[in-house]
Amino acid sequence: MKPIYLPCCITVLAALFGGPVQAAPVDVILALDHSGSMKRTDPNRDSVQGVELFADLLGKDDRLEFMGFAGRAETLLPLTAGSGPAVRERLSRLAQALPMNGQRTDFSEALRLAYEDLIVAAAPPDTRRMVVIFSDGQLDLGDAAANNTAQALILALLPEFRAVGIKVYCVAFSPEADLAFLGRIAEATGGRALRAERVADIYKAFIRLFEETDQPLSIPVRDGQVAVDKTVRELKLLVERDSERERIRLVDPSGKEFDGQDKALGLEWRHHGLFDRITVPRPAVGTWRMLGAAGEKKAYLDSDLDLGMEVHPPVRAGRPVEITVRLSYRGQPVSDQRLLEGLKIEVTGHGETGMSLEPLAWLPDAQTGHPGEFHGRLRFAAEGDYRLAALAENPVFQRRREMSVTVLAAEPAAIPPPAAPREEGPSPPAPVPTASIPVPGPPPPTAGDPSLSGLGWIVALNLVLVALVGGGIWFWKYRSGQDKQQTLALRAARKSTEHGVPPRRPGPMP
Known part of the structure; x- marks a missing residue:
C-alpha cells in the first residue's frame, strides 16, 4: 500500500463517522497502607510517587479516590474526575502528608469502605471499577482471634465485589508482605496481585496496574523511536531513567530537541521518581526519538484509528483459543481496502514466568466478512497468567494493544459413565434336564450327618404322640363299655324284683 493514500483515506473516514469515540471510563480507589512498618520498608516514600505516577497516567474521564488505612480506613480524596494539574497537586499533598504511624493493618476496613464508596457513586453503566490495595505487611489486629474474624469478613465480602464487577488489585511491597493472602483477595474478584520488592518495581507495578485497568492503545517503541501518524490526537511517553539525575531529551520529526524545562509545543513534562512522563498534544506526523535513557520506554496515545483484541472463552490449557483482532476508525470497522492493503496483524504473548507462546495461527478465513476483523487461534501449553499483545501495522x-488473560487448567479426560446397575430379582430357573441325561438323586445320609439325628428326633416324637392318642381312645371306649353294662344290670335287677325273681350278679364282660 502506498503511504500517500493514508491521509486521504483517513479524511474520508472522518467525514463518514464524525467525532472520536471515547474509551469506557474507570473508577479507581487507591488504598495505601500507612502502618508504622512503612517507615522502614519505604523510607523515601516511593509508594507515594508510584501513586502520583498512576494518577498521572489516567485518562481525563477516569475518576480516582485516595484513602489511607491501618487499623481503620479513611477516605482522603473522594472520587474525583479528571487528571488535571489541580487534582494531581491535591493528591500529592494528601499522600505526602499521610503519616506512617498506624498501629495495626486491617485490609477488611479498606475493602469495606472502598466497596461502599463505589456502590453509592453514580457512574455511567459501562464504567469499570477497581480497588488497589498497597501494603508492606500482613493482616495484623493484635491477636489470632481478631485476625481470624477480619479474615472471615474479607472472604464474606469478596463475592459481593465480584457480583457487581469490582476488581481488587494488590501490590505487596517488601518480602514481609502476605502475598499469598493478597493474591487470594485479588483472584476472588478477577484482579491480580503483584510483588514489588525493589524501588523500581514499585513504579513498574503501578504502570502494570494502569495497563491492566485502562488497557491503553499504544505505539511500539523501537530503538527509542515511535512513528506518529495523522490520526494521533495526543502522545504520552513514559521513560525510565537509571537515576534521578539522568537527563532525558525528546527530538521531534523536524530534529528539534526538547528537555524537561521546555514548554514549547504545549509539552507537559513531569518527573516521578525514576520515570518521566511526557505528554505531547497534537504531535507532528513522523518519527519522534527519546534520548539519554537506556531503561524501559512506552508510548501511549489517543487516536481515531483504534485496535481492539478479544479472547473468546473458554480459555483452557492444551486447547486452541480463538482470538479476534479488530481495526476501527472512530468506533466503526475499517472497510477502505486502501487502508487495509499491506496490513500486517500479529499476536504475541508470554506467561508470567517468561514463557513465550507459539505464534498465532490465523484461521483460513482470517479476514472474515466483517471489514477490519481478523480471527486466529492460540494454544496455551499450561495454566497461569499470560500477557498478550496485538500489533497492526503497515508502512x-x-x-498495539495489550491485555492479560488467565488460562485455566486443561479439562480432565472424559470418564465413561458407569454401567446402569442390574435390577435385583429371582434367579432364572435352571434348565430342565432331558430324558437322555440321568439326574442323580441326593446322596444317602451318613451316620455322622447332623441332618439324620434331627430327622430321628422328629420321627420319635410323632410315634409317642400316636401312642398317647391311641391309648386315650382305647381307655375311653373301655370305660364307656363298663358303664353301659352296669346300667343294663341295674335295669334287669329292678325288673326281677318286681316279678319275684332274684337279681343276677353281673359277671365279667365276655
Whole structure:
C-alpha cells in the first residue's frame, strides 16, 4: 500500500463517522497502607510517587479516590474526575502528608469502605471499577482471634465485589508482605496481585496496574523511536531513567530537541521518581526519538484509528483459543481496502514466568466478512497468567494493544459413565434336564450327618404322640363299655324284683 493514500483515506473516514469515540471510563480507589512498618520498608516514600505516577497516567474521564488505612480506613480524596494539574497537586499533598504511624493493618476496613464508596457513586453503566490495595505487611489486629474474624469478613465480602464487577488489585511491597493472602483477595474478584520488592518495581507495578485497568492503545517503541501518524490526537511517553539525575531529551520529526524545562509545543513534562512522563498534544506526523535513557520506554496515545483484541472463552490449557483482532476508525470497522492493503496483524504473548507462546495461527478465513476483523487461534501449553499483545501495522501506521488473560487448567479426560446397575430379582430357573441325561438323586445320609439325628428326633416324637392318642381312645371306649353294662344290670335287677325273681350278679364282660 502506498503511504500517500493514508491521509486521504483517513479524511474520508472522518467525514463518514464524525467525532472520536471515547474509551469506557474507570473508577479507581487507591488504598495505601500507612502502618508504622512503612517507615522502614519505604523510607523515601516511593509508594507515594508510584501513586502520583498512576494518577498521572489516567485518562481525563477516569475518576480516582485516595484513602489511607491501618487499623481503620479513611477516605482522603473522594472520587474525583479528571487528571488535571489541580487534582494531581491535591493528591500529592494528601499522600505526602499521610503519616506512617498506624498501629495495626486491617485490609477488611479498606475493602469495606472502598466497596461502599463505589456502590453509592453514580457512574455511567459501562464504567469499570477497581480497588488497589498497597501494603508492606500482613493482616495484623493484635491477636489470632481478631485476625481470624477480619479474615472471615474479607472472604464474606469478596463475592459481593465480584457480583457487581469490582476488581481488587494488590501490590505487596517488601518480602514481609502476605502475598499469598493478597493474591487470594485479588483472584476472588478477577484482579491480580503483584510483588514489588525493589524501588523500581514499585513504579513498574503501578504502570502494570494502569495497563491492566485502562488497557491503553499504544505505539511500539523501537530503538527509542515511535512513528506518529495523522490520526494521533495526543502522545504520552513514559521513560525510565537509571537515576534521578539522568537527563532525558525528546527530538521531534523536524530534529528539534526538547528537555524537561521546555514548554514549547504545549509539552507537559513531569518527573516521578525514576520515570518521566511526557505528554505531547497534537504531535507532528513522523518519527519522534527519546534520548539519554537506556531503561524501559512506552508510548501511549489517543487516536481515531483504534485496535481492539478479544479472547473468546473458554480459555483452557492444551486447547486452541480463538482470538479476534479488530481495526476501527472512530468506533466503526475499517472497510477502505486502501487502508487495509499491506496490513500486517500479529499476536504475541508470554506467561508470567517468561514463557513465550507459539505464534498465532490465523484461521483460513482470517479476514472474515466483517471489514477490519481478523480471527486466529492460540494454544496455551499450561495454566497461569499470560500477557498478550496485538500489533497492526503497515508502512504508515502502527497500533498495539495489550491485555492479560488467565488460562485455566486443561479439562480432565472424559470418564465413561458407569454401567446402569442390574435390577435385583429371582434367579432364572435352571434348565430342565432331558430324558437322555440321568439326574442323580441326593446322596444317602451318613451316620455322622447332623441332618439324620434331627430327622430321628422328629420321627420319635410323632410315634409317642400316636401312642398317647391311641391309648386315650382305647381307655375311653373301655370305660364307656363298663358303664353301659352296669346300667343294663341295674335295669334287669329292678325288673326281677318286681316279678319275684332274684337279681343276677353281673359277671365279667365276655
